[in-house]
Amino acid sequence: MTIVVISFKDKAPLTKKSIQYLVQAMGCYLEAVNCGDDDARLNLPKCMWMARRDGDKGKILSETLERRGKLLPEWMWIPWIPQLLTSLGRNEYHASKRILAGICVRYPQALYFFLRTYYLERLDANQNARPDKSTGKTASKDSTSSNHAQELVNTLRKSHPGLWVAMEAITDELINRFRPSFEEELPTAINALLQRALPQKELLHKRSVNGKDNSQALLASFSKTLNRVSAKFFRPVASDFSQSSDHRSRKEKEFSLRYKEMFEKDFLVKGSEKSNEFDLDIIIERLRKWKKLLLPQVALLPKNLPLSHLSPALAITSFDSSDLLDSQNNGSYKLIIPSGASREFTTTITAAAKSTAAAVAAAASAEGRSANSSPSSSVEIPGKYLTTLGARPRPELHPKLIRFSAGVEVMQRDGNAVRRLGMLGSDGKTYHFAFQYVAPYSTWSGERSAQVNFLFDHVIRKNLISARKNYSLKITPLIPLAQKLRMTMESLDEFSLDDVFKHDCKQHGKDPDGPKQFFRKEMAAFFSEKNETPGDSNKGSNEVNVTTKQLEVFNEICRSRVSNDILLQFLFSKFSDAESLFTFRKVFTNQLAANCLLQYTFCATDRTPPKFVFNARDGEVLTPDFQLSYSNRGLLEQKKLPFRLTRNIKKAIGETNFDGTFIPAMASMAGAFSAKASQMNSCLCLLLRDDIISWYASKSSVRSESETKQLERQLDPRILRNSELILSRFEECSPSIGADEGALLDVQLRKLIDSATSSENLANSNVSFQPWL
Amino acid sequence: MLKVALMSLAKLTDQAMDVTDAFVKLREQIVLCRDSNAPQEYQNGLNIVQTTNLSFFDEKQKSELFRLKGIFFSNLKHKPQANQAFCHSIQICPNYGKAWSSWGDYCAGLSNHIENKIVAAGSGLKVRCE
Numbered sequence: 001m002t003i004v005v006i007s008f009k010d011k012a013p014l015t016k017k018s019i020q021y022l023v024q025a026m027g028c029y030l031e032a033v034n035c036g037d038d039d040a041r042l043n044l045p046k047c048m049w050m051a052r053r054d055g056d057k058g059k060i061l062s063e064t065l066e067r068r069g070k071l072l073p074e075w076m077w078i079p080w081i082p083q084l085l086t087s088l089g090r091n092e093y094h095a096s097k098r099i100l101a102g103i104c105v106r107y108p109q110a111l112y113f114f115l116r117t118y119y120l121e122r123l124d125a126n127q128n129a130r131p132d133k134s135t136g137k138t139a140s141k142d143s144t145s146s147n148h149a150q151e152l153v154n155t156l157r158k159s160h161p162g163l164w165v166a167m168e169a170i171t172d173e174l175i176n177r178f179r180p181s182f183e184e185e186l187p188t189a190i191n192a193l194l195q196r197a198l199p200q201k202e203l204l205h206k207r208s209v210n211g212k213d214n215s216q217a218l219l220a221s222f223s224k225t226l227n228r229v230s231a232k233f234f235r236p237v238a239s240d241f242s243q244s245s246d247h248r249s250r251k252e253k254e255f256s257l258r259y260k261e262m263f264e265k266d267f268l269v270k271g272s273e274k275s276n277e278f279d280l281d282i283i284i285e286r287l288r289k290w291k292k293l294l295l296p297q298v299a300l301l302p303k304n305l306p307l308s309h310l311s312p313a314l315a316i317t318s319f320d321s322s323d324l325l326d327s328q329n330n331g332s333y334k335l336i337i338p339s340g341a342s343r344e345f346t347t348t349i350t351a352a353a354k355s356t357a358a359a360v361a362a363a364a365s366a367e368g369r370s371a372n373s374s375p376s377s378s379v380e381i382p383g384k385y386l387t388t389l390g391a392r393p394r395p396e397l398h399p400k401l402i403r404f405s406a407g408v409e410v411m412q413r414d415g416n417a418v419r420r421l422g423m424l425g426s427d428g429k430t431y432h433f434a435f436q437y438v439a440p441y442s443t444w445s446g447e448r449s450a451q452v453n454f455l456f457d458h459v460i461r462k463n464l465i466s467a468r469k470n471y472s473l474k475i476t477p478l479i480p481l482a483q484k485l486r487m488t489m490e491s492l493d494e495f496s497l498d499d500v501f502k503h504d505c506k507q508h509g510k511d512p513d514g515p516k517q518f519f520r521k522e523m524a525a526f527f528s529e530k531n532e533t534p535g536d537s538n539k540g541s542n543e544v545n546v547t548t549k550q551l552e553v554f555n556e557i558c559r560s561r562v563s564n565d566i567l568l569q570f571l572f573s574k575f576s577d578a579e580s581l582f583t584f585r586k587v588f589t590n591q592l593a594a595n596c597l598l599q600y601t602f603c604a605t606d607r608t609p610p611k612f613v614f615n616a617r618d619g620e621v622l623t624p625d626f627q628l629s630y631s632n633r634g635l636l637e638q639k640k641l642p643f644r645l646t647r648n649i650k651k652a653i654g655e656t657n658f659d660g661t662f663i664p665a666m667a668s669m670a671g672a673f674s675a676k677a678s679q680m681n682s683c684l685c686l687l688l689r690d691d692i693i694s695w696y697a698s699k700s701s702v703r704s705e706s707e708t709k710q711l712e713r714q715l716d717p718r719i720l721r722n723s724e725l726i727l728s729r730f731e732e733c734s735p736s737i738g739a740d741e742g743a744l745l746d747v748q749l750r751k752l753i754d755s756a757t758s759s760e761n762l763a764n765s766n767v768s769f770q771p772w773l
Numbered sequence: 774m775l776k777v778a779l780m781s782l783a784k785l786t787d788q789a790m791d792v793t794d795a796f797v798k799l800r801e802q803i804v805l806c807r808d809s810n811a812p813q814e815y816q817n818g819l820n821i822v823q824t825t826n827l828s829f830f831d832e833k834q835k836s837e838l839f840r841l842k843g844i845f846f847s848n849l850k851h852k853p854q855a856n857q858a859f860c861h862s863i864q865i866c867p868n869y870g871k872a873w874s875s876w877g878d879y880c881a882g883l884s885n886h887i888e889n890k891i892v893a894a895g896s897g898l899k900v901r902c903e
Contacts, residue, residue: 015891021884028877037870043877050881678878 022050023064030068033076039462039679041076042455046682048083049689051092052712059091066095074102075392078110078385079454082447085118086690089145089705090712097148104156107395110385112156112167117443117480119153122146124483145705166379170317175482177311178435182233182255184301184417185437187294189229191414194287197222198520199766201280222283226267234260266290298417305408307421318403319378381425382433383477383489386450399425414498414610420490433479433487443486444694446478448687449626455683456598456673463672471669473594474620488624493617497567497648498609501773504566515557516767522553547764554763554772562772564647571652574616587619589657592649593665595621599643600752601670601729603636605629606769607644634692634718636725641765645756648773663753667746670733677727684723692719775809796834799825803841812849819845836866840875847879855879 029043047065054061069077077084077099087096103111122145157164180188200218234256266286308315378400385393405422412418416437422430438446457473460466479487505512526549558564575581591614599607605627613622631637653662673680692715693708733752735745744750755761762771782802790798799821806818822842827835843858859876866872 015887018884018887018891021880021887025877025880025884028873028880032870032873032877035868035870035873037874040870040874043874046881 019053019060022053023060026050026061026064027068030065030072033072042458042676042679042683044076045080045083045686046679048080048087048092049682049686051087051095052090052716054091056091056709059094062092062095065092066098069095069099070102073392074099074106077103078107078393079451080686081111081114082444082451083686083690085114085149086693088118088148089122089708093144093148097152100152101155104152105159107385107393108156108160108163109167109380109382109395110393111152113171113382113479113481114447115149115152115156116171117482119146119149121483122149163379166319170314170379171481173311173313174435174487175485177314178419178421179482179485180417180437182252183294183297186229186233186259187291187298188416188437189233190287190290190294191416193222193225193229194284194291195768197280197284197287198768201284218280219283222280223267226283230260230263230267234263263290299412301410301417303410305410305419307404307406307408310408314404315406319401378426381423381431382479382487386454386475386477399427399429399431402426405430413496432490432492434490435481436486436488437484438486439484439698443480443483445627445691446486446488446625447480448691449623450475450478451687452598452602452626453623455680456594456669459676459680460594460669460672463668463675465668466672469590469665469668471590471594471665473591474622476622476624491615491617493615494613494622495570495616496610496614497612497773500567500570500648501562501609501770503570504563515561515772516770518557518561519553519767522556523549547760550763551760554759557772558647564651566773567648567652571616584619585653585657586661588614588621589653589661590665591619591621592653593662594669595623596643596645596756597666597669597730597733598623598626600733601726602626603629603639603725604643606766608768609770609773612644612649628688628691628695630692630695634696634715636722640755640761641769641771642752642756644769645753646762646771646773650757663746663749666733667735667749670730670749671735674727674730674734677731681723681727684726685719688719688722688726689715692722775805775814778805792829796830800837800841803838807841807844807848815845815848819849832866833869836862836869836872839865840869840872843879844875847882852883 026047029040029047032040033043047069051061051065081100081103084096084100087093088100090096100111100115104115126146266289267283306315380395380398380400384398402424405424407422409420410417411420411434418434418436420432420434422432424430453473453475457475460471460473477489479489481487502512504510505514511517526546530545571581571584575584598604604623611625613624614620615622629637629639650658689712693712696711696715697708733749736748737745765771779802782798782805785798803818803821806814806821809815819842822838822845825838827838830838839858839862843855843862846852846855846858856879859872859879862869862872863876
């Protein structure tokens with residue numbers, strides 16, 4: 001062993017050598033994938049992550065990726081489509097474009113929605129991007145990603161012209177007709193502002209009690225946001241709007257005329273009042289007033305809308321999926337339908353029969369089909385590629401869209417109106433899709449959360465211990481439709497904790513907002529009392545007093561206002577026999593364990609009751625709006641409550657399941673993941689890179705591509721640190737022999753559970769979290 | 774636990790085993806040494822591989838043994854021998870995915886090692902090289 005000092009001159013050859021080793025490693029990894037090893041497929045994200053090391057000038061790694069990546073079957077890249085799309089804006093775009101072009105030709109419907117949304121997003125970003133400081137150019141002039149995306153769109157259009165036309169017609173109609181009106185959208189914005197303002201108010205109270213005050217900065221931030229809201233919803237109105245032929249734009253103008261003046265007056269958009277008369281309490285009060293004004297109008301929306309009214313074009317759309325059937329059966333297949341059968345029944349049974357025959361025929365000839373045969377031109381039910389990530393997808397066996405269901409459900413979720421549409425598949429099933437209007441950051445974060453679930457599911461299925469216990473995780477397909485609109489596949493048996501609580505309140509004639517209002521009222525009274533006695537300046541004792549009061553109010557709510565068996569009673573009502581309930585609780589407990597583990601390790605933001613969703617039929621626990629919680633520096637943030645394990649949830653799984661199933665399940669899943677830590681690191685880095693970039697983008701103005709690249713380089717150490725944190729948390733939860741002799745193997749996990757169920761921590765949480773539920 | 778596992782494996786007799794079972798037993802013994810994170814065990818594992826008569830095994834099994842040999846050499850910082858063992862493993866069975874993956878991991882590890890040296894050099898630290 002020798003000790004040497006590396007001088008600056010030695011650095012260049014060393015870097016070159018390092019890149020050469022990486023090239024060799026990438027070649028080996030891709031060759032391993034080519035050998036058909038299941039586990040080796042996790043090397044693909046590793047290679048994509050390595051390609052970033054090329055830097056600005058080099059391209060040896062991206063060339064290797066392109067040269068060897070094209071030899072792999074296209075379907076292996078399908079799970080990483082979102083990352084390949086974002087790579088179009090990086091130096092490795094050549095490789096990504098080539099791989100995506102292959103997917104365009106072979107599996108067009110796996111790529112269509114993602115590519116379309118990405119392309120529109122990039123076009124929009126180019127229009128709004130500020131000029132690049134270094135070059136002085138605007139983004140549209142030097143943008144490469146939108147050009148590459150456009151080339152891919154053209155490839156898709158040329159290779160599947162019929163399919164393209166059909167899908168474009170449907171997507172355009174879905175975007176235009178299922179986009180919420182301004183009357184529905186403004187309450188969402190108001191609600192979001194209110195949700196942001198209320199915790200700030202509590203924080204401000206605590207700080208004023210402790211002698212700190214930053215209310216001016218907070219007010220400035222709110223004024224800026226309110227100005228943006230005003231600019232978005234109340235654009236200048238043309239005087240001759242009656243001539244406008246577009247129904248939607250006419251309604252928008254009417255809306256602007258009705259509310260603009262009032263909104264600007266209330267929120268000082270034009271500075272009509274002196275700013276010193278405007279404080280957070282007034283903002284909250286006025287936001288509540290607007291909520292009260294607008295919400296009844298949202299509630300007035302009918303619960304069911306006929307599709308023929310909402311979109312006549314979709315209502316008359318119907319497809320025939322007889323391509324495989326005709327070629328295999330030569331018309332000899334005859335279906336007998338009773339004469340008195342309804343139209344819906346006839347369509348369903350015909351479609352199911354055709355699908356079955358097609359499936360049988362396809363299965364018989366699946367291996368015999370030539371590699372160059374073009375995929376079916378029928379429109380498939382979206383989201384089917386996400387559920388078959390581990391194996392080669394068989395588009396010919398995917399259910400095809402026959403028609404849309406006649407009615408559209410309108411549901412109220414957390415103050416938002418969500419529309420749900422059914423798509424009748426060729427397998428006779430109706431697939432329901434909810435159309436959610438979300439912030440731009442959330443459009444793709446849902447897809448990333450599905451990828452996290454896929455990775456986690458892959459790992460726990462492959463691990464010996466967790467596979468024996470049949471652990472698995474559901475992957476919910478989320479399909480981005482436009483920049484702010486996404487489509488989520490849902491089951492009619494899915495309920496949120498909030499739904500269950502509201503149902504219980506309705507039965508007992510209680511107000512669902514009662515506990516929240518009681519908590520706020522009690523705390524406001526406490527703070528006003530504190531402010532009136534300024535003589536007490538001891539910060540420590542003040543904090544203790546606030547915590548004691550919170551705990552007191554929390555205990556009062558738990559004692560007299562919210563019962564701890566609401567969820568359990570709901571489950572009792574859903575199952576007629578004890579055996580079904582037992583099986584349900586077992587599956588529910590395993591699913592909950594996986595969900596809690598992901599919440600803790602990925603530092604998911606507050607899991608409020610509307611975000612705690614489970615399937616009342618099969619016990620699956622879902623992860624809607626699974627967003628990571630970042631600090632101002634872009635690092636994942638530690639929270640007091642690691643996951644949601646409140647009274648009702650704990651009671652619903654039962655004490656026996658809690659000790660005998662929940663804790664072992666959580667520990668063995670964590671063990672399975674941390675055993676694959678070295679492989680998972682690159683996968684996590686790849687996912688976290690896109691997440692942190694879109695999180696940064698949501699917080700600041702639109703950047704040009706060169707600025708985004710620079711930002712990525714700056715954020716690289718934080719991405720690595722976040723990935724390490726996630727892996728260390730999995731390690732922490734996995735069973736280990738500690739230093740103390742005789743200590744439990746899962747002692748760290750039990751500490752976490754204690755922290756999640758501690759009354760002090762629960763009482764100290766945000767009111768919107770509803771810790772008493 | 775390592776000793777218990779090795780003792781349990783040792784209790785299985787070689788007499789009544791076919792080649793596949795013997796290979797599985799041998800592999801488990803070697804893998805236990807690999808996962809122990811102790812240099813002495815790495816050396817023990819390497820000794821087991823080197824003293825095994827490979828003539829009974831098929832190509833994939835031989836390839837797996839050379840792969841494990843490469844991992845031991847890599848852990849013991851014998852770089853040329855590690856590279857040679859991985860190379861040999863792939864030459865014996867070119868379509869064995871695990872061998873390619875392990876060789877890839879080895880190369881990526883070498884790259885990381887160099888990167889760490891560069892980072893340390895940038896911060897003006899003395900770097901220990903072998």
